[in-house]
Amino acid sequence: MSLLADLFFQFALLFCVAFGGASALLPEMHRVVVLEKHWLDDATFTHLYAIAQAAPGPNGLVVSLIGWEVAGVPGALAASLGMVLPTGIMIYLLMQHWHRFAGARWQQSVQLGVAPLAVGLVFAAAFLIGQAAGFGWGGVLLAGLTAAALLKTKWHPLWLIGLGGVAGLLGWV
Amino acid sequence: MPEAGAQDQPGGGGGDSPAPVTCRQLFLGFSSVGISGFGGVLPFARRMLVEERRWLTAEEFNSLLGLCQFLPGPNVANLSIAVGSRYQGIRGAIAAVTGLFGGPLLIVLLLGLLYDRYGQLPQVQGLLRGVAAVGCGLLFGTALRMGLALQVKRLFLPFTLAVFVAVALLRWPMPIVMVALLALAAGVAYAHLKRKGAP
Structure with missing residues (x-):
């Protein structure tokens, strides 16, 4: 029971500072789940991230997978609820009052100020996934090509994920 | 605070109240978004809400998304809760967010089972x-x-760098880093907006 409560509270706390969505939270998830709590090792963390990436659904699903790996189905539910509940309640309560402060200067300031932080977090997520996976030259090259394809082409990411899976199966990464 | 004028209130335009959307429709609508979203569901959410089912106008969508991105948390889950609660209160919010996560959760847990067996x-x-x-x-x-896409890069790129160094290299706890840097960055933004004379 205490493990489930811990899962719930760790993810609830995490998502209270998750500006920029679930991807921006990967570095902190890694810090808490791997370095602090030792619930998973580096390799499993990377694998679960890859599975969530390859499956349909919101990016936050990696949280459910982590919960599942740590404590089975109850763990998945506890972690998912931790992710959705605190900010969900916030949104629900704020919906009625948003129009009062939308457009106010302090609200614009926060919105302008939070954007560069979110960018830094997503860079950190890319860096830490690469580090946790311990990619060789093949992996680094594949990641670089993927980033270039994302920026320069209109290919659907799913094709890139498929290609990555094939490259990995062939042992190139 | 007294009641503000309603002229730029999202959803206030036209004066017609939104057509009733049932919990079942909310659940099914967001299920389709969750299942089809590979690598991020936001584009699919926009298509379902604005183009297919017309539960929101384009402006309402932008305004609601702004709120969801302004607040922490999983953005699309927040969006589903906002839309669900608008139509059916708490029950609608639960129906929408369960729809969004239900299908993908089952799929991802199946994949997790396979991973445990063959990983x-x-x-x-x-x-x-x-x-x-x-x-x-x-x-x-x-x-x-x-x-x-960042605005005023010379002011704000240093914050991007600072977050990266603190979180990725120094591995400082993110809640502390975010609260401290957000206060600083919002302060800089406030001064910048004031200098520009924005309303």
Whole structure:
């Protein structure tokens, strides 16, 4: 029971500072789940991230997978609820009052100020996934090509994920 | 605070109240979004809400998304809660967010079961490493794209760098880093907006 409560509270706390969505939270998830709590090792963390990436659904699903790996189905539910509940309640309560402060200067300031932080977090997520996976030259090259394809082409990411899976199966990464 | 004027209130335009949307429709609508969203569901959410089912106008969508991105948390889950609660209160919010996560959760847990059984095979490990490398590249590309879209880069790029160093290299706890840097960055933004004379 205490493990489930811990899962719930760790993810609830995490998502209270998750500006920029679930991807921006990967570095902190890694810090808490791997370095602090030792619930998973580096390799499993990377694998679960890859599975969530390859499956349909919101990016936050990696949280459910982590919960599942740590404590089975109850763990998945506890972690998912931790992710959705605190900010969900916030949104629900704020919906009625948003129009009062939308457009106010302090609200614009926060919105302008939070954007560069979110960018830094997503860079950190890319860096830490690469580090946790311990990619060789093949992996680094594949990641670089993927980033270039994302920026320069209109290919659907799913094709890139498929290609990555094939490259990995062939042992190139 | 007294009642503000309603002229730029989202959803206030036209004066017609939104057509009733049932919990069942909310659940099914967001289920379709969750299942079809590979690599981020936001584009699919927009298509379902604005173009297919017309539960929101384009402006209402932008305004609601602004609120969801302004607040922490999983953005699309927040969006589903906002839309669900608008039509059916708490029950609608629960129906929408359960729809969004239900299907994908089942799929991902099935994949997790397979991983537990076959995850030790070298082929599976190779496959997942390949997918993780692409995921890493997607994150990097997304970050670059977001960085290029930043406003007033000379003021705000240092904050991007500071977050990266604190979180990725020093491994400081993110809640502390975010609260401290957000206060600073919002302060800089406030001064900047004031100088520009924005309303």
